[in-house]
Amino acid sequence: MALNVEAGSWTGASFPVENFQAYTSPFGFRTSPTGGRGYEFHSGLDIAAPEGSYIRSWWGGSVVEVINDQGCGVGLVIESGDWEHIYCHLSGQVQTIQGRPTLIDRQGGLQVSEGQTIPSAARIGRVGMSGRTTGPHLHWGLRYGDRWVDPALVLRAMHRDR
Template sequence: MNTSEVAPQEPVSQVSPQQIAANDWYGASFPVEDFQAYTSPFGYRQSPDGGYSTEFHYGLDMAAPDGSYIRNWWGGEVIEVSDDSNCGTSVVVQSGPWMHIYCHMRGHVEEDSRGRYMIDRDGGIQIWEGQEIIAGGRIGRVGMTGRTTGPHLHWGLKYDENWVDPALVLRAMYTTQQAAQAGSSGVQ
């Protein structure tokens, strides 16, 4: 699997978060600590390297200070660690039909007799392919590896092999979590 941020031949079939088990959003975690701003949305955009071409951006860019921790969005299994694409150092997690991709992280990939892993020694992070990760668990730190113009997390989502706009998922999560809080406090 190529986790590069820009994959020109990739199909752009989308699924709406409202079509997917919306009552389960309360179990999800916001993917970056020290979040500052959304810097590039999902969809067509001008090339970030100053060119005049347009490209499809398969994720949501979330600015945060260099070294901010990245949290796993949903519990699942690490299916890939990589550091050799436009995505830079990255971790891919499979959670049932969901695949979530985290790019531009600090650290690099190593391999030993037990397998491949992403390591960020300064951040105290070591993530192995095949490892189970809980929702909200720290899986890396914001960096500037791969094709990037500043420190941020590129967060990509797929549901049953279809790209999903992460901003729509975050909106659905927020709405569900607010409703759950209101329900638990007796507010109607």
């Protein structure tokens, strides 16, 4: 069964980056931007913005994971019903506070913990260069159920609904 992003109502959704500059890498297979051989699957849309620009939650939901790894760097996964939205390469650091992994960005005035409920359009992070990146940007991934979805298709549908 194909996912029809046109069928949804996108009136509560928010564009995820303040100070947008450009889309720098689309969803799908690409050559490695860091010099690897062959093609790799890029599971999101890279959105360039000046370092420190705020990132907003695309949709309201619950933080199900605070990430700190070599690929994504510092990041968040928010679950909104059947949707998961993934935000990578954020500024700040991950600490455990009261037993919960928490993104801490003191300079940006942000603290986001696993289990926290986030409204649509809330500031949840800032553009950084953590993880595997060649410049400041947000890697924004979307999953519906167990399937990756091209965020550009969702952005086009959101634009048409306005």
